[in-house]
Amino acid sequence: MDIKQLRYFAAVVAEGGFSGAAAKLHLSQPSLSKSIRTLEEQIGFQLLERTTKRVDLTESGRVFYERALLILAEMDIFEKEVNEVKVAGSGEVRLGMIESVKNWIPGILGWYRQEYPDMHVVLKEVLGRNDIEHALRDYAVHVCLTNEFIDEPDIVTVPLYKENLVLVMNANHPLANRPTVKLKDIEKEPFIITSKGFQTRANITKAFEEAGIKMNVCYDADRFETILTLVESGIGLSIIPRNYIGEIVPETLRIHELDSPSLERTVYLAYIKNRYRPPAIEALLDRMRGVE
Incomplete structure (x- = not known):
């Protein structure tokens, strides 16, 4: 059993059948069907009830599907973090911001330019709480300057001024x-x-x-x-x-x-808790938080 098989299985469930999943995955339907049969043989029980019109999860399949989604979600995070290492290696930091910080941020960036001249800074205007949360969780930005306190377990919100x-x-x-x-x-x-x-x-x-x-x-x-x-x-x-x-x-x-x-x-600094950030990006966070 491998990640590819889990992705194929999740796609079949999401699409409600093999034909839609095969089209979405750019696979032939016979190849997809074979992959799911192989997966069922490997785990030792049937995952799907197949009919002429659609497929449904078996009772055991539902349990397996829930676990598979958790594994795939963790894998997606892992793949993004691997990609994040690549991006950080190229020297880029992405900063989300609201309009009102335009006269505060130059002092921070002036210092950052002197300390880390090889880092490329991307400033992205991010407005509205939903946009901020998505930008942080989807790796669109490393940190965000916002006027909203975000009370979420995976997001740290620090008051600045x-x-x-x-x-x-x-x-x-x-x-x-x-x-x-x-x-x-x-x-x-x-x-x-x-x-x-x-x-x-x-x-x-x-x-x-x-x-x-x-x-x-x-x-x-x-x-x-x-x-x-x-x-x-x-x-x-x-x-x-x-x-x-x-x-x-x-x-x-x-x-x-x-x-x-x-x-x-209050203007806040928001970032994802317990996410790896290279030292150069952590230094920018520390400067904004007033940590010497």
Whole structure:
């Protein structure tokens, strides 16, 4: 019995028959049938009930199938980790990130370039919790900078720093030069917000709910870059991370701090627990975590 036989068997079960599995595996149906018969002979019991229309698992086959899936899952991880060693050997680190870290990450990468000049860094924008989890588990990124705490047993989430979400508006807006602006002052203003599923939207929505007022949402956008362009054009107001804007505020914009605990959040570093990472990649994690 070998891994190939287990893959063939799992494919037959998944496809509900030999013809579909053979096409998916790019095998002839007779070759696939022979492989499954050989597997049954080797283990000493029948795995499949064969009919003219489809195949079904026998009682013993169900137990075998469950075990086979576990073995195949472990093998997939092993193959990915072997490939990961190859990638690390070529000197590449893949970093997932949210938009608001664009003014924080250069300091880290400047240090990394000096310490590890041969390492190639790939920056990938990863937005939304599901995308982050998939990117980490599927080896699309080694680590991810996110504004979401990910409570999963296989993922480590380390707090890095706090950031505030601030109100942004066109410099010529009637509220622009007020010393203070409150959420109730913008209740009827056309509002631009990040798309559904993003943590920023959840923070903003919660702040308005806590203040007992509604948002006049007129525009949804995925990127802060797009939001700022719309705000600068005078189309509406928005709330985005202060760190995204940078130290120097453009003359076309005005920003206001808002008094809401929901508009302060944490930026986290997320990575897979107990996964092998080459020393050069571990050094990058340590630097971001502030470990000397």
